[in-house]
Amino acid sequence: MNSAALTIGFVMLHTSPLDIPGTKDAGGMNVVVQAQAEALARAGHDVRIYTRRSDAAVPKRVEVQPGLAVIHLDAGPARLLAKGEHEAVMDEFGHLLDAELELDPVDLLHAEHWFSGIAALSVARGRKIPLVQSYHSIAAEPDSPLTDGERPESPGRLAGEKLLASEADLIIAVSEAERQTVIDRLGGDPDQIRVVPLGVDTELFYPCVTTVCAEQRDWLKRGGRPEVIVVGRLHPLKGFDLIIEAIALMPAETRPVLRLVGAPPPDGDEYAQGLHEAVARHGMLSTTAFDGALRRSELAERIRAATIMVVPSHSETFGLVALEAAASGVPVIARATGGLREAVIDGTTGVLVTGDDPQVWATEVANLLGDAERLERMGAAAREHAVNSSWIASGERLVEAYSLACAGRTA
Amino acid sequence: MNSAALTIGFVMLHTSPLDIPGTKDAGGMNVVVQAQAEALARAGHDVRIYTRRSDAAVPKRVEVQPGLAVIHLDAGPARLLAKGEHEAVMDEFGHLLDAELELDPVDLLHAEHWFSGIAALSVARGRKIPLVQSYHSIAAEPDSPLTDGERPESPGRLAGEKLLASEADLIIAVSEAERQTVIDRLGGDPDQIRVVPLGVDTELFYPCVTTVCAEQRDWLKRGGRPEVIVVGRLHPLKGFDLIIEAIALMPAETRPVLRLVGAPPPDGDEYAQGLHEAVARHGMLSTTAFDGALRRSELAERIRAATIMVVPSHSETFGLVALEAAASGVPVIARATGGLREAVIDGTTGVLVTGDDPQVWATEVANLLGDAERLERMGAAAREHAVNSSWIASGERLVEAYSLACAGRTA
Numbered sequence: 001m002n003s004a005a006l007t008i009g010f011v012m013l014h015t016s017p018l019d020i021p022g023t024k025d026a027g028g029m030n031v032v033v034q035a036q037a038e039a040l041a042r043a044g045h046d047v048r049i050y051t052r053r054s055d056a057a058v059p060k061r062v063e064v065q066p067g068l069a070v071i072h073l074d075a076g077p078a079r080l081l082a083k084g085e086h087e088a089v090m091d092e093f094g095h096l097l098d099a100e101l102e103l104d105p106v107d108l109l110h111a112e113h114w115f116s117g118i119a120a121l122s123v124a125r126g127r128k129i130p131l132v133q134s135y136h137s138i139a140a141e142p143d144s145p146l147t148d149g150e151r152p153e154s155p156g157r158l159a160g161e162k163l164l165a166s167e168a169d170l171i172i173a174v175s176e177a178e179r180q181t182v183i184d185r186l187g188g189d190p191d192q193i194r195v196v197p198l199g200v201d202t203e204l205f206y207p208c209v210t211t212v213c214a215e216q217r218d219w220l221k222r223g224g225r226p227e228v229i230v231v232g233r234l235h236p237l238k239g240f241d242l243i244i245e246a247i248a249l250m251p252a253e254t255r256p257v258l259r260l261v262g263a264p265p266p267d268g269d270e271y272a273q274g275l276h277e278a279v280a281r282h283g284m285l286s287t288t289a290f291d292g293a294l295r296r297s298e299l300a301e302r303i304r305a306a307t308i309m310v311v312p313s314h315s316e317t318f319g320l321v322a323l324e325a326a327a328s329g330v331p332v333i334a335r336a337t338g339g340l341r342e343a344v345i346d347g348t349t350g351v352l353v354t355g356d357d358p359q360v361w362a363t364e365v366a367n368l369l370g371d372a373e374r375l376e377r378m379g380a381a382a383r384e385h386a387v388n389s390s391w392i393a394s395g396e397r398l399v400e401a402y403s404l405a406c407a408g409r410t411a
Numbered sequence: 412m413n414s415a416a417l418t419i420g421f422v423m424l425h426t427s428p429l430d431i432p433g434t435k436d437a438g439g440m441n442v443v444v445q446a447q448a449e450a451l452a453r454a455g456h457d458v459r460i461y462t463r464r465s466d467a468a469v470p471k472r473v474e475v476q477p478g479l480a481v482i483h484l485d486a487g488p489a490r491l492l493a494k495g496e497h498e499a500v501m502d503e504f505g506h507l508l509d510a511e512l513e514l515d516p517v518d519l520l521h522a523e524h525w526f527s528g529i530a531a532l533s534v535a536r537g538r539k540i541p542l543v544q545s546y547h548s549i550a551a552e553p554d555s556p557l558t559d560g561e562r563p564e565s566p567g568r569l570a571g572e573k574l575l576a577s578e579a580d581l582i583i584a585v586s587e588a589e590r591q592t593v594i595d596r597l598g599g600d601p602d603q604i605r606v607v608p609l610g611v612d613t614e615l616f617y618p619c620v621t622t623v624c625a626e627q628r629d630w631l632k633r634g635g636r637p638e639v640i641v642v643g644r645l646h647p648l649k650g651f652d653l654i655i656e657a658i659a660l661m662p663a664e665t666r667p668v669l670r671l672v673g674a675p676p677p678d679g680d681e682y683a684q685g686l687h688e689a690v691a692r693h694g695m696l697s698t699t700a701f702d703g704a705l706r707r708s709e710l711a712e713r714i715r716a717a718t719i720m721v722v723p724s725h726s727e728t729f730g731l732v733a734l735e736a737a738a739s740g741v742p743v744i745a746r747a748t749g750g751l752r753e754a755v756i757d758g759t760t761g762v763l764v765t766g767d768d769p770q771v772w773a774t775e776v777a778n779l780l781g782d783a784e785r786l787e788r789m790g791a792a793a794r795e796h797a798v799n800s801s802w803i804a805s806g807e808r809l810v811e812a813y814s815l816a817c818a819g820r821t822a
Contacts, residue, residue: 215706234696263697272696276687285645285683286674289703295626301712 006402009106010037010049011116013093014086017049018062018070027233028320029136031296032174032198033112034064039199039395041067048106050097052089054080073097082267086115087156094119101127108132108402110172114157117164124169130405133168135161137317138181162186170405172196172398174318175339194401197342199391200323204296207329207383208304216305225287226307226369227257229330231299231321234264234272239312239335244275246361248282255287256369261302263293304328307375308350308368311340312361319343322350327386331378333364349382417813420517421448421460422527424504425497428460429473429481438644439731440547442707443585443609444523445475450610450806452478459517461508463500465491484508493678497526498567505530512538519543519813521583525568528575535580541816544579546572548728549592573597581816583607583809585729586750605812608753610802611734615707618740618794619715627716636698637718637780638668640741642710642732645675645683650723650746655686657772659693666698667780672713674704715739718786719761719779722751723772730754733761738797742789744775760793 010033017034037047046067053060053072062070073096076089097119109124110132111117117133124131139158165171165186171193173179179195182188208216220226228247232238240260247258258279264272279288294302303309309325311334316322318339322332326343332350334340346352351364368375421444428445448458457478464471464483473481484507487500508530520535521543522528528544535542550569576582576597582604584590590606593599619627631637639658643649651671658669669690675683690699705713714720720736722745727733729750733743737754743761745751757763762775779786 215708219706257703259703266697269691269694269696273691276691276696280680280684280687283680285680285687287703288701290699290701292668292670292698292700295630297626298716305709 004399004403005044005046006040006108006399006406007046007106008037008040008048008402009101009109010047011097011109011111011120012049012051012113013075013090013116013119014052014081014113016051016054016058016070016072018058018064028318029112031320032136032318035199035201035391036395036398037068038065039391040398041065043392043395043399045399048104050100052076052081052086052093053078071100073100080266084154084267087154090115090119094123098123098126105129108406110134110402111164111168112136114160114164117168118160121164121167128409130169130402130409131167132170132172132402132405133164134172134174135164135178135182135317136174137315138178138185165189168192169408170194170401172401174198175342177338177341178317194397194404196394196397196401197389198318198320198323199389199394200320200327200386201391202327202387204300205303205324205327205386206300207379220307225255225257227259227305228365228369229259229261229303229306229309229325230312231261231303231309232311232313233262234260234269234275236271237314238262239314240275241271241278242312242356242358242361243310244278244282244284244288245358246365248278248284249358249362250366252283254366255284256307256365257287257289258284259289259291259302259306261291261294261299300324300328303330306330308333308365310361310365311335311344313337313340316340316343323386323389326350326382329379329383331368331375331382333361333368345381345385349378349385415810415814416455416457417519417810417817418457418517419448419451419459419813420512420520421458422508422520422522422531423460423462423524424486424501424527424530425463425492425524427462427465427469427481427483429469429475439727439729440523442731443547443729446610446612446802447806447809448479449476450802451809452476454803454806454810456810459515461511463487463492463497463504464489482511484511491677495565495678498565501526501530505534509534509537516540519817521545521813522575522579523547525571525575528579529571532575532578539820541580541813541820542578543581543583543813543816544575545583545585546575546589546593546728547585548726549589549596576600579603580819581605581812583812585609586753588749588752589728605808605815607805607808607812608800609729609731609734610800610805611731611738611797612802613738613798615711616714616735616738616797617711618790631718636666636668638670638716639776639780640670640672640714640717640720640736641723642672642714642720643722643724644673645671645680645686647682648725649673650725651686652682652689653723653767653769653772654721655689655693655695655699656769657776659689659695660769660773661777663694665777666695667718667776668698668700669695670700670702670713670717672702672705672710711735711739714741717741719744719776721772721776722746722755724748724751727751727754734797734800737761737793740790740794742779742786742793744772744779756792756796760789760796 017030041047049070052075056078060072075093108130109120111120112134113136165188173195179193230243309330309332311322316338322343325332332344334344336352336354344350428441452458460481463486467489471483486504519541520531522531523545524547576599584606590604641654720741720743722733727749733754736743743755745755747763747765755761
């Protein structure tokens with residue numbers, strides 16, 4: 001422990017950092033919280049992550065590494081909840097959290113997603129400790145059109161997010177894009193928002209040097225198909241349907257292998273089912289893989305074996321997978337939206353694409369796959385871009401922010 | 412080159428050893444021929460593999476390693492052929508092969524599958540060199556019922572196989588089961604049949620020691636789902652439908668992840684489409700992966716990360732994947748048929764199952780997954796079983812057989 005060591009309570013009500021991203025409700029947020037918590041624990045801070053128990057088989061307290069524990073609170077039934085069901089357990093979760101902190105106090109609470117923020121707000125107030133808030137994603141404007149398959153937001157969400165923007169001691173944004181959204185949409189005070197960019201684990205995500213990759217390159221040289229990887233929960237927001245339609249427009253003999261990594265979210269697999277049907281309808285079963293959810297090291301292996309990554313998501317607050325691809329030396333074709341505009345340097349580490357025309361996406365994919373020199377140049381630039389973003393640096397900036405929040409409280 | 416070095420011509424008309432197994436028409440045979448050819452080349456023999464060009468982009472001659480080349484002959488159109496179409500190009504292939512050998516002779520021809528044997532027979536006769544025949548699979552009896560989805564055999568097949576059983580200088584069987592089939596079904600002379608068991612690459616297939624595997628074990632300890640892997644072309648003969656129905660019978664919360672590795676064969680993807688539909692119908696999209704065809708090193712990684720392998724194939728002459736699982740320390744639940752009865756030692760390295768009742772398969776899977784001690788014991792026994800089978804040993808036995816065939820010719 002260093003002299004300024006903090007005891008930090010992450011609050012992550014609706015998904016456990018122990019879940020595999022791409023399964024259940026777990027996604028980029030799980031990766032981020034676990035990585036930041038690990039970096040903080042390694043720096044000598046004492047970190048607990050409070051989450052709701054969604055599985056009766058998991059022990060109440062799991063020690064992940066020295067200084068980092070995950071604590072499961074029995075709020076609501078011990079099963080996965082669909083997203084709309086979480087609001088009903090926020091109160092109970094808050095009471096259980098308060099009881100935990102009574103026995104084992106923390107210096108501050110850092111809430112992830114608005115559910116957690118609302119559950120933690122009164123606890124932090126009652127205990128006179130700062131509440132730091134991360135949103136991860138922010139509700140769309142009430143009058144904005146829904147993306148195909150997207151559920152309308154619960155009416156509580158925008159109100160809850162606005163409340164947190166005014167009541168939390170500090171807001172952490174992961175990108176300039178998110179900071180601007182907090183100001184524009186939630187009326188956040190610019191002085192209360194700090195941008196702490198995410199990191200990437202460059203020891204896990206590194207360019208192709210393994211046997212698998214050598215075999216892949218060798219295979220490509222012998223006329224094999226290049227590989228396009230898309231990573232995320234199988235949810236309409238991620239735009240998997242768009243990339244399937246785009247690849248279908250390419251002549252069958254020039255189509256790349258399309259690798260879709262991720263599982264359906266707990267609130268339904270109609271979208272996933274539609275993807276399977278679309279692949280069959282376009283005669284792409286023999287060149288498409290549905291990998292399901294992968295553990296992190298498996299994901300890293302598959303990203304570095306891919307030729308390019310495509311991120312067709314309709315919105316991404318940060319777009320961590322794009323940074324993971326960059327660290328793997330893999331160029332990214334991403335939608336020009338939100339944090340992806342910062343994660344991908346257009347024309348240098350990848351390509352940013354606007355709109356939903358599959359032909360436009362198909363052309364970008366075909367152009368990049370067909371230009372070996374550009375692929376290599378972009379891959380190298382991407383890796384260089386990524387190695388400057390470490391989780392240790394991200395953790396250090398977080399601690400600076402925490403200190404500000406604690407100082408604000410004391411003052 | 413050692414003093415007894417041979418120049419060996421493998422004939423593999425309908426599928427290239429350069430194709431990824433589990434894609435196109437490539438399967439276990441491609442693995443076997445490539446591995447034996449590599450072992451023979453490493454032992455100082457000069458090996459060529461003659462195959463039909465099915466892709467205009469592939470060069471005519473590909474040097475795979477010193478002493479091993481693949482030669483693509485332009486018989487028929489440069490595209491994939493469905494299985495029934497190959498008989499029409501056998502003659503043309505034979506003529507082109509003969510022209511090649513005129514320029515660059517070999518000491519013997521080793522034909523793989525009956526197409527190749529028929530194409531090579533008159534070439535070998537004309538050049539007075541021995542013809543060694545491997546079947547890999549043998550036509551079912553004309554009156555035997557077809558498995559669901561299986562096409563009736565072409566009328567030429569059984570006749571062709573019988574002709575080869577009487578005319579080839581030597582028949583190579585990969586298992587006692589195959590030897591018996593050649594005798595019973597094709598009227599083969601027992602003295603003309605040698606059993607040369609296949610090998611397994613124990614440097615490629617080894618038990619779980621990587622980060623991925625450590626993460627997998629850690630994940631299981633934390634209540635994650637175990638993983639069942641099934642490997643093969645997505646063809647009814649492989650019985651993928653049976654394992655999907657079996658897993659569907661297990662309670663949803665105890666279902667393992669089901670990983671299906673392989674692509675549809677070129678003669679149709681109706682079966683694959685049915686598998687996708689069955690997985691969706693049973694609500695298993697979130698716990699099922701369709702990996703597509705994998706390169707060998709990727710396959711090895713995924714096998715060793717699995718908890719068990721299931722081989723529900725309706726018939727397997729050898730069942731190489733079962734040996735690959737064994738080498739990876741992964742127990743196998745397989746159908747008690749053909750070579751699988753030799754590849755799996757029932758009760759020691761895995762479990763043999765009879766019949767098509769999904770409940771029976773489900774019970775065996777659940778019992779084995781639920782018994783950590785038995786899993787570990789069987790995994791260790793499987794690895795021990797596999798390390799005694801190397802491709803070098805397999806190659807040496809092949810050379811003994813070739814010498815017999817050559818001596819028979821000279822005598």
